[in-house]
Amino acid sequence: MLSRNIVYKSKQILEFYSSHRQRWKDFYPSEQWVFKKVAAKKKIIGDVLDVGCSCGGLAAALSQKFKINSYTGVDINEETIKWARNNQKLPIAKKFISGDILKQKLNRQYDWVVSLSCADWNIETNKIIEYCWNKVKPGGYFIISLRITKAAGINDMDRSYQCIDFSGKEDNPEVVNYVVFNFLDTLAMFGGLWPRPKIIGAYGYWGKPSPTARTPFKKLVFAVYYIKKDTEDLNSNTPTLEIELNLPFDFLSAAILRKSRVGCPTN
Numbered sequence: 362m363l364s365r366n367i368v369y370k371s372k373q374i375l376e377f378y379s380s381h382r383q384r385w386k387d388f389y390p391s392e393q394w395v396f397k398k399v400a401a402k403k404k405i406i407g408d409v410l411d412v413g414c415s416c417g418g419l420a421a422a423l424s425q426k427f428k429i430n431s432y433t434g435v436d437i438n439e440e441t442i443k444w445a446r447n448n449q450k451l452p453i454a455k456k457f458i459s460g461d462i463l464k465q466k467l468n469r470q471y472d473w474v475v476s477l478s479c480a481d482w483n484i485e486t487n488k489i490i491e492y493c494w495n496k497v498k499p500g501g502y503f504i505i506s507l508r509i510t511k512a513a514g515i516n517d518m519d520r521s522y523q524c525i526d527f528s529g530k531e532d533n534p535e536v537v538n539y540v541v542f543n544f545l546d547t548l549a550m551f552g553g554l555w556p557r558p559k560i561i562g563a564y565g566y567w568g569k570p571s572p573t574a575r576t577p578f579k580k581l582v583f584a585v586y587y588i589k590k591d592t593e594d595l596n597s598n599t600p601t602l603e604i605e606l607n608l609p610f611d612f613l614s615a616a617i618l619r620k621s622r623v624g625c626p627t628n
């Protein structure tokens with residue numbers, strides 16, 4: 362597949378991710394909430410594809426809570442994959458692949474396809490999302506973190522970007538895309554996936570953009586979406602779609618709900 366994605370080379374990616382986000386407790390409450398929700402009561406979550414895995418810490422983190430059958434991590438930054446191959450010693454079937462996800466010919470599907478801060482950290486966000494969805498098994502889940510706003514979204518690196526400078530000491534930091542989605546656009550985008558999803562869910566909360574980001578937004582909702590692929594009947598003419606939103610009420614009310622007073626007591 363043709364790709365305009367940037368091949369990130371900054372040494373800061375390895376430096377940061379080899380010592381962060383390696384254990385369950387290192388993951389955000391929104392990510393933990395969604396993992397637990399999607400795993401439900403199942404102890405075995407099956408085969409996991411981690412898109413933009415960096416040093417592969419998600420494998421270790423999930424293994425603390427669930428049983429994984431296999432873990433495949435893909436990252437465009439070569440150094441993180443070298444590190445993961447040498448350092449992630451978990452006793453599960455695992456594979457680490459170096460390269461742009463859009464150039465991978467993975468000829469199988471997975472129970473969970475996860476993209477945490479990856480699709481919205483590069484140029485071809487929509488193509489990465491479509492690629493990930495194609496790799497989800499029927500009945501499986503696509504889990505993706507996105508920054509959302511009720512205003513117009515941005516996918517334009519001239520206006521919204523992040524400097525890879527986790528140490529705060531970089532003179533000439535490499536720059537990454539900092540995509541922000543309009544909330545309703547995310548529902549339209551996921552609802553438009555094919556095969557149609559069975560469930561679109563999201564959990565998130567307000568936060569400030571990273572201090573290393575240059576973006577017009579003062580605050581955003583940081584959301585993790587879980588999108589379930591139906592098990593069968595993918596071509597049904599009357600499919601149903603369940604939407605589960607655990608997002609701040611003031612955000613949802615501004616983004617979608619009518620400011621109606623119907624039902625309010627009057628005096």
Ligand SMILES: C[S@@+](CC[C@H](N)C(=O)[O-])C[C@H]1O[C@@H](n2cnc3c(N)ncnc32)[C@H](O)[C@@H]1O
Nearest residue numbers: 366382413415436437438461462477478479483
């Ligand atoms: C912000 S880091 C997040 C790492 C990890 N997912 C986590 O949440 O801890 C984003 C990672 O995605 C990788 N990445 C960006 N674009 C990619 C692409 N097109 N294909 C594969 N990896 C990509 C980057 O190299 C980086 O390691």
